[in-house]
Structures are given as structure tokens and as C-alpha cells.
């Protein structure tokens with residue numbers, strides 16, 4: 222897997238599913254993608270928590286998600 226492919230996977234993954242073996246292997250060997258992965262995971266978890274507690278309007282959540290996806 223290459224960086225582009227990894228980023229695509231990151232954008233389209235579902236954090237409730239286990240990572241693909243290819244993505245995991247790439248992340249372990251690529252510091253940039255590892256960093257992206259950590260940031261994305263924290264952000265996704267934050268979005269999930271916001272949904273769960275309903276503190277954030279749905280529109281705002283969508284905007285944040287789109288911003289993260291364009292990184």
C-alpha cells in the first residue's frame with residue numbers, strides 16, 4: 222500500500238471495523254501516515270462522542286468531518 226492509497230482508506234474507513242492488514246503494515250512503516258491515522262482516529266472518536274451526547278449540531282459535525290477528509 223502507498224501513501225495515497227492509505228489516505229483513501231483512512232477517509233473511507235469505519236473506525237468500528239478492524240483496520241485492513243495492508244493499511245496497518247503501511248502505517249507501521251510510514252511516520253506521516255501514522256501521524257495522520259492518530260489524528261483521524263482522535264477526531265472520529267470525538268465526532269462519535271459528540272453524536273452520542275448530542276452536544277454538537279449535526280450540521281456542524283458534518284462540516285468538521287468534511288474538513289478532516291480534505292486534510
Ligand SMILES: [Zn+2]
Nearest residue numbers: 223224251254
Ligand atoms: Zn504513508
